[in-house]
Amino acid sequence: MVERGRPQLSVAAQCRLLSIPRSTFYRRPAGETAENLALTRIIDRQFMEAPFHEVRRMTWHPRNKSYAVGSKRVRRLMRLMGLMPTYQKPNTSRLAEGRQPYPYLLRGSAIDRANQVWCADITYLPMRRGFLSSVAIMDWHNRRVLSWRSSNTLEAEFCADALDEAAGLVSTRRHDNGRPLYS
Structure with a gap:
């Protein structure tokens, strides 16, 4: 949104109007380091073999190859690559088509002794x-x-x-x- 070369509105004034620091305009993204790129290759290769591995288990593979890596870094790299683990989730809360939920039969009942309910x-x-x-x-x-x-x-x-x-x-x-x- 900030444009250079506008004589009527300087870069500093545009940044002030947008409420962003001027350094944000001049900063160029550094990109990923060579080590992070190597980690992404390891993660991607392992994800192709086992797409159900979550971040915690995916962290083991770079560590086995002697990379000092934590789960937060692996999570960030997986998010950057768009990798989401796939696993079967139970789906028992949805009623089948045409079924009605069971009524709550104990509403208003006083449960005052053991083995009553x-x-x-x-x-x-x-x-x-x-x-x-x-x-x-x-x-x-x-x-x-x-x-x-x-x-x-x-x-x-x-x-x-x-x-x-x-x-x-x-x-x-x-x-x-x-x-x-x-x-």
């Missing part, structure tokens, strides 16, 4: 290749984890096993009066 939650943990599914069964009253299981497949069997274990745990831990041992 249980909850279950399935979480996806990212691993080196793919995801690990983990389910936890909890008592809503005291937030105690009754049981949990992990699986590398999203089949119902490991969830049912966790529920069976929670039900077995509660049925074996009762006093004579039928109240749970923990409360």
Whole structure:
């Protein structure tokens, strides 16, 4: 936006009107160093082999070739090259077409004793290749984890096993009066 050779408005006046320092106008970008260019070649070569490597793992490769490099530098160079790691992300929050969300049935209910309400939650943990599914069964009253299981497949069997274990745990831990041992 700043133009040289305008007799009615000097470069200094134009920079002052634009609220930028005059040194910004005169500074020429230095470009990347030879070491950064060598790093970009290493990163690009590794990215072609493993496009799912994130910045942290991509930092290992230049270090293995005896470059002193940190993750911030690798992140900047990857951003400069336009490299974004590709990996599978779980997409479980979107409802299928034509499905309605389940209503919240506990609204207004008072939960005042153990084993009145249980909850279950399935979480996806990212691993080196793919995801690990983990389910936890909890008592809503005291937030105690009754049981949990992990699986590398999203089949119902490991969830049912966790529920069976929670039900077995509660049925074996009762006093004579039928109240749970923990409360």
